[in-house]
Amino acid sequence: MDNRNCLFCKASLRTTFVDLGMHPLCESYVGGEKLDKMEPFYPLHVFVCDQCMLVQLHEYVSPADIFTEYAYFSSYADSWVQHAKLYTDMVISRLRLTPRSFVVELASNDGYLLQHFVAKGIPVLGIEPAANVAEVAKIKKIPTWVKFFGQGTAGELVAERGKADLVLGNNVLAQVPDINDFVAGIKILLASHGTVTIEFPHLMRLMEENQFDTIYHEHFFYFSLMSVERVFAAHGLTLFDVEELPTHGGSLRIYGCHEGDKAQPMTERYRELMRREKAAGFDRLETYALFAEQVKETKRKLLEFLIEAKRKGKTVVGYGAPGKGNTLLNYCGIRSDFVDFTVDRNIYKQGKYLPGTHIPIFAPEKIRETRPDYVLILPWNFKDEIMDQVSYIRDWGGQFVVPIPEVQVCL
Numbered sequence: 001m002d003n004r005n006c007l008f009c010k011a012s013l014r015t016t017f018v019d020l021g022m023h024p025l026c027e028s029y030v031g032g033e034k035l036d037k038m039e040p041f042y043p044l045h046v047f048v049c050d051q052c053m054l055v056q057l058h059e060y061v062s063p064a065d066i067f068t069e070y071a072y073f074s075s076y077a078d079s080w081v082q083h084a085k086l087y088t089d090m091v092i093s094r095l096r097l098t099p100r101s102f103v104v105e106l107a108s109n110d111g112y113l114l115q116h117f118v119a120k121g122i123p124v125l126g127i128e129p130a131a132n133v134a135e136v137a138k139i140k141k142i143p144t145w146v147k148f149f150g151q152g153t154a155g156e157l158v159a160e161r162g163k164a165d166l167v168l169g170n171n172v173l174a175q176v177p178d179i180n181d182f183v184a185g186i187k188i189l190l191a192s193h194g195t196v197t198i199e200f201p202h203l204m205r206l207m208e209e210n211q212f213d214t215i216y217h218e219h220f221f222y223f224s225l226m227s228v229e230r231v232f233a234a235h236g237l238t239l240f241d242v243e244e245l246p247t248h249g250g251s252l253r254i255y256g257c258h259e260g261d262k263a264q265p266m267t268e269r270y271r272e273l274m275r276r277e278k279a280a281g282f283d284r285l286e287t288y289a290l291f292a293e294q295v296k297e298t299k300r301k302l303l304e305f306l307i308e309a310k311r312k313g314k315t316v317v318g319y320g321a322p323g324k325g326n327t328l329l330n331y332c333g334i335r336s337d338f339v340d341f342t343v344d345r346n347i348y349k350q351g352k353y354l355p356g357t358h359i360p361i362f363a364p365e366k367i368r369e370t371r372p373d374y375v376l377i378l379p380w381n382f383k384d385e386i387m388d389q390v391s392y393i394r395d396w397g398g399q400f401v402v403p404i405p406e407v408q409v410c411l
Contacts, residue, residue, distance in 0.1 A: 015289075016292070053282065055221065055222040088116035102162060104164040105168050106169035109133055110134075113168075114137070124142065154184075167196040180234070184235050186237065193261060199247070204276075206250070211250075213325070213327040225277055240265065305407045317366075319390060320386070321344040325354070326354055339357075342376075344364070
């Protein structure tokens with residue numbers, strides 16, 4: 001790792017944030033015919049830049065290899081679709097968007113969000129690199145370009161459709177290794193008095209709540225407000241507001257505009273969060289060194305629970321097949337000797353096996369058929385929704401297990 005440079009400021013990367021060892025790509029679900037084939041593993045070694053304090057994973061795998069065909073469809077998470085609807089209603093009102101406005105979503109997935117703008121008669125365009133996911137959006141009549149976003153795509157879009165009054169991106173900023181090209185593209189695409197909103201998991205919450213399973217190869221960056229402000233400022237964009245959200249274990253929604261746009265004064269809540277990050281030490285390198293030991297302890301506690309449960313003859317199954325679950329299971333060495341199977345509503349994943357661990361994936365009805373003692377909730381950020389959907393396990397005394405921030409058994 002001697003020659004690794006920061007993906008943003010190009011300084012040499014010397015300081016480890018956390019090293020989770022070798023992992024397969026978290027969305028590379030394995031078909032039965034490939035179970036006896038070689039499976040590539042790559043390092044999950046995360047660094048923090050000594051100069052700009054940006055926490056990052058080296059680009060071991062190109063985005064084209066990860067996102068050209070993708071197994072994550074946002075519409076399968078009901079609460080996420082509702083989150084998108086609430087955002088749409090809020091931002092239409094706040095920015096006074098009308099049928100004369102133009103909205104562009106970066107990494108628009110299956111149209112889970114833009115469908116709400118379309119329903120209000122507001123012109124939209126989605127940019128989505130995964131052709132299989134974009135096809136679902138097109139079936140919903142949501143205009144979608146199958147492209148990666150950057151300065152080139154932004155230039156094409158402006159030439160063909162004009163500039164955007166609102167540019168938005170949910171959980172995409174962390175997934176672009178060439179972050180300078182991506183943010184420079186936003187600068188090109190954004191109308192002179194336009195607004196950009198971006199959502200991403202907040203590094204402060206990741207560290208406070210041991211959310212190490214949100215680290216995987218498609219997430220190249222882990223942002224604090226401090227670090228993301230530097231990135232946007234480097235490309236002539238000013239952040240002026242921020243919301244703290246409960247999604248994905250704790251996220252930020254940042255609001256930005258062109259540098260010098262005096263119509264958007266900085267809010268007090270933006271200044272207040274920046275003060276909190278400074279007080280927590282996010283401008284000091286030693287703050288980041290504390291995380292690795294927390295991660296190891298979380299692993300020990302989960303393994304202790306599973307070993308004890310299996311010694312007592314208990315059955316354990318999983319719910320969900322998310323990327324974060326694959327990081328958790330592979331890092332902890334949890335395979336079908338601990339977890340018999342997992343289930344997922346996504347038919348794309350059913351009948352396949354989790355990468356690395358080769359735990360089989362079934363439809364959710366499998367839980368009712370097998371009546372397990374414990375259901376390990378892998379997408380713990382949707383735990384309330386899942387516990388409601390599978391509440392029937394209580395009929396036979398089944399219990400839920402939430403692994404993050406530490407093992408918790410829920411009735």
